[in-house]
Amino acid sequence: MSIRKATFKETQYILDQALVVLKDSSMGFVQPSIEKASQIMTPILADGGYYLVFETNQIIHGWIGVGTIYDFYTDETVGTIPEIYVFPTYRKQGIAEKLMREAFRYLAREGVRKVQLNVFAGNKAKKLYEKLGFHDVSTLMEKNLMND
Template identity: 60%
Template structure:
C-alpha cells in the first residue's frame, strides 16, 4: 500500500472519472453529465484542496479528495471530503478506509477540528462513514412540483 498526494497529471486523470464518480456516489440522483460533474473538484483543488491516491504498483486504484469549507452555522472552516472513489475491482479490501484515515491525519496536521462529507440516501458507503465516527447532521429533503 502506498498513499500519497496525486501529481498534476494524476489529478487530470482522476477528473476523467468525474461523471462515473458522481453517478455512483449520488445513487443515480445526478445523471452522468460530464459538464456538471467537472465543476466541483477543480474549484476545491484551486482553493488548496488535493487528492490523495492509493497506489497498487504503478496504478491508482482509489483516491480521496481533501479540502475545506466554511460552515455558516458554526462560523468555522472545516475539513471536507468531497470525493472518495475506489475502482470496482479493488473494493472491499480496506482501501477506502485507509484513504479516509490518511485524510483525517492530514486534516489534523492542518489543525482542523472537524471534517464533513455528504452522502446520498442509499449509498452503502454511509456504513463505512458511520464506522469511522461520522454522524448525521442534517437531512436535505425535496419534493417534485
C-alpha cells in the same frame, strides 16, 4: 501499497474519471454530466485542495478528494471530503477506509478540527462513514411537485 498526494498528471487522470464517480456516487439522484462532475472538485482544488491516491506497484486503486470549506452555520473552517472513489475491482479490501484515515491525518496536521462530507441516500458507503465516526447533521428533503 502507499497513500500519497496525487501528482499533477494523476490529478488530471482523476478529473477525467469525474463522470464515472458522479454516476456511481449519486445513486440516480443526479443526471450526470461532465459539467456537474467537474463542479464538485474543481473549486476545492482551486482553493488548495488535493487528492490522495492509494496505489500498489504504481497502479492507482482509488483516491480521495481533500479540502477545506467555511461552515457558515458554525463560523469555522472545516475539512471536506467531496469525493472518494475506489475502482470496482479493488473494493471490499479496506482501501476506502485507509484513504479516509489518511485524509483525517492530513487535515489534522493542517489544524482542521472537524471534517464533513455529503452522501446520497442509499449509498452503501454511509455505513463506512458511520463506522469512522461521522453522524447526521442535517437532512436534505425533496418533494416532486410534478406528481401532485
